[in-house]
Amino acid sequence: MKKMTIALATIAILAFGCKKGSTNEAYNSPSNNPSVAQQTNLSPEELGELGAKIKQHPKDASKLLAEKGLDEATFEKAVRKVAESPDDSKRYAAAYKKAS
Numbered sequence: 001m002k003k004m005t006i007a008l009a010t011i012a013i014l015a016f017g018c019k020k021g022s023t024n025e026a027y028n029s030p031s032n033n034p035s036v037a038q039q040t041n042l043s044p045e046e047l048g049e050l051g052a053k054i055k056q057h058p059k060d061a062s063k064l065l066a067e068k069g070l071d072e073a074t075f076e077k078a079v080r081k082v083a084e085s086p087d088d089s090k091r092y093a094a095a096y097k098k099a100s
Contacts, residue, residue, distance in 0.1 A: 042068060044088040047079055048095030055100065 042050070050068060054061045065075055082088045 042070075042078060044082045044091040045095040047075075047082055048092040048097075049099040050075070051079065051092075052096045052099035 046068075050064060050070075053064050057064065061072070065071055068075075070078070079092070082092045
């Protein structure tokens with residue numbers, strides 16, 4: 001759970017401080033992990049709400065993620081994908097704050 005908290009904090013920092021036009025191919029290349037694209041259809045708002053629930057109930061993180069068809073790795077990848085877009089990052093952050 002400590003990893004999850006660190007990951008969420010990192011994602012929040014990325015969400016507010018992400019730079020437009022990132023050139024890091026490891027995050028931008030869909031061929032790295034094709035399951036990321038099909039893993040979830042959750043909106044940034046849904047991911048934000050889920051992140052807040054995980055923060056509130058860290059012992060239930062696996063259960064909360066499983067209810068949405070995710071695991072820790074796929075959730076982190078989905079949030080990173082959201083962090084690539086400034087608009088989506090704002091939507092995620094707003095939903096996270098509202099649900100907290």
